[in-house]
Amino acid sequence: MSAPSVLYDAPGPKARGRNVGYTAAFALALLAVAWVVYLKFDEKGQLDWTLWQPLLADGRTWTEFLLPGLLNTLIAGALAIVIALPVGAIFGIARLSDHAWIRTVAGTVVEFFRAIPVLILMIFANEFYFLFTDVPADSRPLYAVVTGLVLYNASVLAEVVRSGILSLPKGQSEAAMALGLRKTQTMLTILLPQAVTAMLPAIVSQLVVVLKDTALGGAILGYEDLLIQYRVISANFANTIPTLIVIAIIYIVVNFALTQLAVWLERWLRSRRRGALTGPDPDMLEEQAPGLDLSDTRKGQPVSA
Numbered sequence: 001m002s003a004p005s006v007l008y009d010a011p012g013p014k015a016r017g018r019n020v021g022y023t024a025a026f027a028l029a030l031l032a033v034a035w036v037v038y039l040k041f042d043e044k045g046q047l048d049w050t051l052w053q054p055l056l057a058d059g060r061t062w063t064e065f066l067l068p069g070l071l072n073t074l075i076a077g078a079l080a081i082v083i084a085l086p087v088g089a090i091f092g093i094a095r096l097s098d099h100a101w102i103r104t105v106a107g108t109v110v111e112f113f114r115a116i117p118v119l120i121l122m123i124f125a126n127e128f129y130f131l132f133t134d135v136p137a138d139s140r141p142l143y144a145v146v147t148g149l150v151l152y153n154a155s156v157l158a159e160v161v162r163s164g165i166l167s168l169p170k171g172q173s174e175a176a177m178a179l180g181l182r183k184t185q186t187m188l189t190i191l192l193p194q195a196v197t198a199m200l201p202a203i204v205s206q207l208v209v210v211l212k213d214t215a216l217g218g219a220i221l222g223y224e225d226l227l228i229q230y231r232v233i234s235a236n237f238a239n240t241i242p243t244l245i246v247i248a249i250i251y252i253v254v255n256f257a258l259t260q261l262a263v264w265l266e267r268w269l270r271s272r273r274r275g276a277l278t279g280p281d282p283d284m285l286e287e288q289a290p291g292l293d294l295s296d297t298r299k300g301q302p303v304s305a
Helices: 013-043 049-056 059-094 100-114 118-132 140-166 170-178 183-221 229-237 240-275 282-288
Strands: none
Touching: 049 229, 049 240, 059 100, 059 140, 059 183, 059 229, 059 240, 100 140, 118 140, 118 183, 140 183, 170 183, 183 240, 229 240
16 A cells, blocks of 8 residues: 555545535536526527438438548648647757857747737738739648648747746756767767656647637638638538537547547656666767767666676
8 A cells, every 4th residue: 555645635434424515516507508508509409300310310411521521631730730849849949059149049939930820820821822923722721721730839839848848957058068968969868768757747738728729720821720610610510519519529539539649658658768778878878988888788787887
């Protein structure tokens, strides 16, 4: 049995009783709200089968509207994520540079794009592609959506990367300096791999934001994402509320799957770190200190010269 935490006192009988009472009261309040919503929906005829039948019993609604819209949402989100992650990492590391001009330029870029709403960035990008490029009109909304998402979210991710690296104990970088490692080696092989695990929850939260913000492009620029499909479906079947409910559920399922994937990835990274060799990489030490024998370190034996 594990020792009790000094930061938490186990509740006594009265506290447990109060907790049960609070839980029951909250559940009753939630049921009451759900009942009121149900009555309002029924009063307005939003529960009629004729409104829900195209969404629940007609496969063409999914194959012609919802699934193509979801595919476009995933395409825009995936492109933005794939581009924004490395760009954000580069700018986050640049903000920690020893060179003042690199820190200043990176910080200015990050703060500039982080301060502009992503919708304005999408609109500016759309006008830029219209005036200065030969991007086809049917592809322009996708380009504008991805560009706006990358500019904004890469700047946010840069701050996540910077704060994640700064959260590591200072002894990590000092030990690397004592071994004679260059700053680039220290960053890429010691600091960044450890910071990834700490940054993962914040990164996943931002990825969920990226996926949801693709809807801005559909609403303003006409990008045929998942959300904009409600206009076509409701225009044909006059079922706006049921359509929006189904689309909201699809967003919840996709984002929940993404979050669960991140939870699994975080656990896998932590288990890998626990099972990995502690200390610096032997090949790197061999480069810095030729002749040092590290053949027995993996077996827990002391290092012999």
